[in-house]
Amino acid sequence: MIVNIQVLRAFAAIIVVLVHAQDWVVKNNFSYGAYEYLTFNVRYWGNFGVDLFFVISGYIMFMINSKKHRSPVEFLINRIQRIVPIYWLLTFVLFVLYLALPSLFRVSGYNLEHVVTSLFFVSHFFGYEVPAVYVGWTLEYELFFYLIFALTLFIKTKDIYRLSLLTIVFISAIYANWYSPIAIEFLYGGAIFIFFNHFQDLKNYKSNLFWLPLILAIGFVIYHANINQSERYIYWGIPSAIIVCSAMLVHSINNKLLIELGNASYSIYLIQVFGLPMMTKILIKLTPNMSGIYVFAIISIFSIIVGYIFYRLIETNINHLFRKKLL
Numbered sequence: 001m002i003v004n005i006q007v008l009r010a011f012a013a014i015i016v017v018l019v020h021a022q023d024w025v026v027k028n029n030f031s032y033g034a035y036e037y038l039t040f041n042v043r044y045w046g047n048f049g050v051d052l053f054f055v056i057s058g059y060i061m062f063m064i065n066s067k068k069h070r071s072p073v074e075f076l077i078n079r080i081q082r083i084v085p086i087y088w089l090l091t092f093v094l095f096v097l098y099l100a101l102p103s104l105f106r107v108s109g110y111n112l113e114h115v116v117t118s119l120f121f122v123s124h125f126f127g128y129e130v131p132a133v134y135v136g137w138t139l140e141y142e143l144f145f146y147l148i149f150a151l152t153l154f155i156k157t158k159d160i161y162r163l164s165l166l167t168i169v170f171i172s173a174i175y176a177n178w179y180s181p182i183a184i185e186f187l188y189g190g191a192i193f194i195f196f197n198h199f200q201d202l203k204n205y206k207s208n209l210f211w212l213p214l215i216l217a218i219g220f221v222i223y224h225a226n227i228n229q230s231e232r233y234i235y236w237g238i239p240s241a242i243i244v245c246s247a248m249l250v251h252s253i254n255n256k257l258l259i260e261l262g263n264a265s266y267s268i269y270l271i272q273v274f275g276l277p278m279m280t281k282i283l284i285k286l287t288p289n290m291s292g293i294y295v296f297a298i299i300s301i302f303s304i305i306v307g308y309i310f311y312r313l314i315e316t317n318i319n320h321l322f323r324k325k326l327l
Helices: 003-027 048-068 072-100 112-119 134-152 159-175 181-198 200-204 208-223 229-235 237-249 256-263 265-286 292-326
Strands: none
Touching: 003 048, 003 237, 003 256, 003 265, 003 292, 048 134, 048 159, 048 181, 048 237, 072 112, 072 134, 072 265, 072 292, 134 159, 134 181, 134 265, 159 181, 181 200, 181 229, 181 237, 200 237, 208 237, 229 237, 256 265, 256 292, 265 292
C-alpha cells in the first residue's frame, strides 16, 4: 500500500469523526463560548472525508486488480471478507443494545426489516434514510461499486475500457435514481490509477511543490462548505481527486502513527457510532457545564482511540480468521 494513501485514509476517517463529534456537542447544548473557531467549523465541510474515501477506494480497486488479477468471485470474496464481518458484528450489537436499553437512543423505530436490509446493504431501497449503523450508508455505495467492478472482471480488457463500462453503469444507476451522483467519485479514483499507470515515470517523481494544490483543494472544500448535495461530486469530489493525485506526488509521510491510523481507518469510521454518544453521555453526567471545545476534543479523541483498539483486538483477528478459512 502506498504510504501517503494510508495517511489520507487516516485524515478522511478522523475528519468524519470530528464532524459527528461537533454534532453531538451542539445537540447536547454544550456552549463553545468564544472558542468554536478552534473546530474550524468542521461539521459544515468535514463530510468530504467520505468523498475522499470514495476516490481512494476507486484507486485501490484498480490497483489491486492490476497486481493480482483475481477472478470476479475471488475479488468479491476478498472485499466481502474485508468489510462485512465487523459491520455485521456492530449492526447486531447496536440492535441488541436498542432492544435492551432503548432509552439510550435518540432515535426510535429500529425494526427487523431495517436491520436485515442494513446487513445486506440495501436499506435505502426500502425507504430508510440510513442503515442501522448510520455511517453504513457509504458501505452501500462501496458494495455496489465492488459488485459492478467484479462483473467487469468477466471481461478481459484494458483498464480504460473497464472504466468506460463502469461509467456507463454508474450513470445509468444515477439516472434511475438508485444512487446519488456522489458514486461517480469511485470513477475518479480509477481514472487516477490509469493516469499514473500510463505515465510510469510519475511514480518515481516526488516534489513537495505538490503540497500546494493539496492544501488549495482542502481550502476550496472549506470555502464551499454549503453545497447542493447533487453537485457534491463536483465541489467536493474533484478536490478529493486533486488531493489524491497530489499525495501521490509528494514525498512519503513516514509517520508511524498516521500510517497506523490509516490501517485502522475502517474501524475508526464505524466505532464512532458507539464511541461518540457513549463519552458524550458520560460527560453530561459528570460535567454538564464543561466548555463545548473540551467536550469536542475529549469525545473525538476517545472515539478515535476506541476505534484503534477495536482495530487491533477485533478487526485484525477477524480478518485473519476469515483469510485462514478462505485459504
